[in-house]
Amino acid sequence: QVQLVESGGGLVQAGGSLRLSCAASGRTFNNYAMGWFRQAPGKEREFVAAISINGGGTAYADSVKGRFTISRDNAKNAVYLQMNSLKPEDTAVYSCAADLDVWRLRRGVPEYWGQGTQVTVSS
Numbered sequence: 407q408v409q410l411v412e413s414g415g416g417l418v419q420a421g422g423s424l425r426l427s428c429a430a431s432g433r434t435f436n437n438y439a440m441g442w443f444r445q446a447p448g449k450e451r452e453f454v455a456a457i458s459i460n461g462g463g464t465a466y467a468d469s470v471k472g473r474f475t476i477s478r479d480n481a482k483n484a485v486y487l488q489m490n491s492l493k494p495e496d497t498a499v500y501s502c503a504a505d506l507d508v509w510r511l512r513r514g515v516p517e518y519w520g521q522g523t524q525v526t527v528s529s
Contacts, residue, residue: 415523428502
């Protein structure tokens, strides 16, 4: 089992920044690809970003490319999402995810999910 706990969400004005954190515990963290997803009210959950086991590979949704940065610290069992130039359409519950298979994670069916943290961007 891998337990994932997100933090760092909140209310921010458009153009502002937030940094989300995801703390992992349980099985060996650095065996897992990690990712972030989000779900806005009335919408399906969507992929935001993913990072490979060693952090050498990253991927982003087109809607956040150039504004969001995913990173990980394997020594701290943590993954982060730096969100800059936030827009009202970024408002959603952001969830951390983990899987041994990065492609399964990117398809939105990872083995482990966090409980999510709310991000609200006001205009």
